[in-house]
Amino acid sequence: MSINWYPGHMVKARREIEENIKLVDIAVILLDARAPFSCRNQDLEKIARNTKMIFVLNKRDLAYPAMTRRYAASLKKQGYLVAAMDSTNGKGAGEVLELINQAYQERAEAMKVKGRRVRAARVMVMGVPNIGKSTFLNCLVGKKMARTGAKPGITRGKQWIRVREDIEFLDTPGLMWPKISVEEQGLKLALLSIVGEKSYSEYDVSLYLIRLLKEKSPQTLKDKFKLDDLDQADEEILNRIARGRGHLLKGGNLDLDKTCTSLIQDFRKGNLGRISLD
Ligand SMILES: Nc1nc2c(ncn2[C@@H]2O[C@H](COP(=O)(O)OP(=O)(O)OP(=O)(O)O)[C@@H](O)[C@H]2O)c(=O)[nH]1
Ligand SMILES: [Mg+2]
Known part of the structure; x- marks a missing residue:
């Protein structure tokens, strides 16, 4: 991206x-x-x-x-x-x-x-x-x-x-x-809300955030979203966060848009604790 x-x-x-x-x-x-x-x-x-x-x-x-x-x-x-x-x-x-x-x-x-x-x-x-x-x-x-x-x-x-x-x-x-042609740099700038929200996919940025938290702050990820283990693909962790937060669409499918938006907001407000990205 x-x-x-x-x-x-x-x-x-x-x-x-x-x-x-x-x-x-x-x-x-x-x-x-x-x-x-x-x-x-x-x-x-x-x-x-x-x-x-x-x-x-x-x-x-x-x-x-x-x-x-x-x-x-x-x-x-x-x-x-x-x-x-x-x-x-x-x-x-x-x-x-x-x-x-x-x-x-x-x-x-x-x-x-x-x-x-x-x-x-x-x-x-x-x-x-x-x-x-x-x-x-x-x-x-x-x-x-x-x-x-x-x-x-x-x-x-x-x-x-x-x-x-x-x-x-x-x-x-x-x-x-x-x-911004370096992909990871783009993801960081999106996460930090430096580039406008129309220029990136919240889904990609959320998966990147999960990857980051897994690596740098796994306990926060577990505690905040009540996950007992993190031995799954980032996509599956996102699904579990959506289920845990009760983000469902009418037919019962997961409302991942809602989950991604709230996850990114949590990060930006500092609700996921301190973190350094570079
Ligand atoms: N936690 C925290 N938030 C900050 C700090 N400095 C600024 N913010 C927040 O960052 C956001 C952007 O702040 P602005 O001062 O509008 O940023 P700006 O660089 O002037 O932005 P533009 O004018 O759009 O280029 C606001 O929500 C601020 O409250 C800081 O030191 N700590
Ligand atoms: Mg300003």
Whole structure:
């Protein structure tokens, strides 16, 4: 399954991001802490190549902490500034602000040397859709300034937000690349609701989720769905979950669409516990 998802508004968004990058000092690129490598958008990183970059592993509350540390260490080793954050409660925000100050220092010094007043750092927040950019900003500002939502494609136009005296942020719409050709990466991005729901099959994504849980979190799979063993094909496990949840159609057949939708929602809401995918 390869995924093609590049809705019309992204063409415009890409152009705007490309224009606005010239106005900012720093690009904060949000990645999902559960799959930071799968949601790196090379296209965005190319746009930001001449700007100081900071990676924020967001939604760290949904990932295994040890894996998040490992992913962060690996990105640091590649020379990036990296922090992890939970934008729903602000854990990790201090470290992010520190990195922003660190990244801005050189420019601020240069302004001082020239006898100029140091203006607020301008930061663009970027990333794929639904990664939490607007939530991240609202969290730093301490009030709801940017619109958020559980579906990709919430932010459309550009939005400047002053967080404190010394930092100004620009929220941007989530940007994907046109075609995801690596199948597993597509399944991860679908599961994390980064690509639109029309671009994938919930059945395929559910089977992938079952495979993941079997491998990484078998006890959760057993406990949540009251399964005593997992020695069956993923398809059969899905059938058993449907039966267990009483998802039946009128004639008595299993309503697998309903089961798949609820299983994926459970994952997205964090009801299946922490998990790391990369
Ligand atoms: N658990 C958890 N959920 C988060 C976190 N950050 C954001 N979310 C949720 O992720 C979803 C998407 O958040 P948004 O802030 O709208 O994402 P966005 O990147 O601005 O999305 P677009 O504007 O569509 O590109 C919302 O349901 C948020 O509540 C986090 O750190 N932890
Ligand atoms: Mg947004």
